[in-house]
Amino acid sequence: MPDDDAWVSASELADYAYCPRAHWYARHPPPGGPARDAGRRARRGVEFHAHALSGERRRAEYGAVYWALLVVGLLLIAAGIALVGP
């Protein structure tokens, strides 16, 4: 991120569009600070992103593995049925 304060990030732009006052508070925190649940919400958001993005990356990189697991699953079901057998 550039040091120059005049640079703005896309997420800051979103914060400003959400509410200019909230954006101002974020840059100049008033006494009393943010609500207690703000940190918890932020952490939940970070965890969601980490989980969702790592999943997307895994699915993009290891597509063949999922096909293999699908086949193994089918084989196991068939084996289970065959073992119960006539």
Add this chain to the structure above:
Amino acid sequence: MTPLLALGIAALGIALLAGAAVALARRRREAALGALVAIDAGAPVTLRAERYRLVGRPDALRRLADGRLVPIELKSRAAPPRGPPTSHVVQVAAYCLLVEETTGTAPPFGVLRYGDGVEFRVPWDAAARTGVLRWRAAMDRPYDGRASPAPGKCAHCGWRNVCDARAPSP
């Protein structure tokens, strides 16, 4: 071989089959937006537009079959019933602007994907460009005390306890 063991093997097979089928369905939907070229999980990319002093790191970038890049922004909340709020649209539009400025090729749209899997395509057109540049210009002006209170919004705002402009609770 006991029937219980056979049942266990079949159950394991069903679990594997279901897990793999769900993953492949998701993969197929994600791949409809093209190949993954960057993701904010191990392979992030930071985009910069000197001209607008704008910087950003989309959650993911995918390349369509025609070579154009599409930015994707994830939101943990469920999709709003009345469509994406302005702030989300502005963020995706900013990523579209950054992609255009960085690569020289405009994306056709950006994507907003919510926690419940619902996706919205945000068109990147003249109106979107005008909108995002207007917000960018507004941020360069000294803060004049403006606020945009709304009951639903203020109820979820982290600054609701100290804000003197907040709307009454819904």
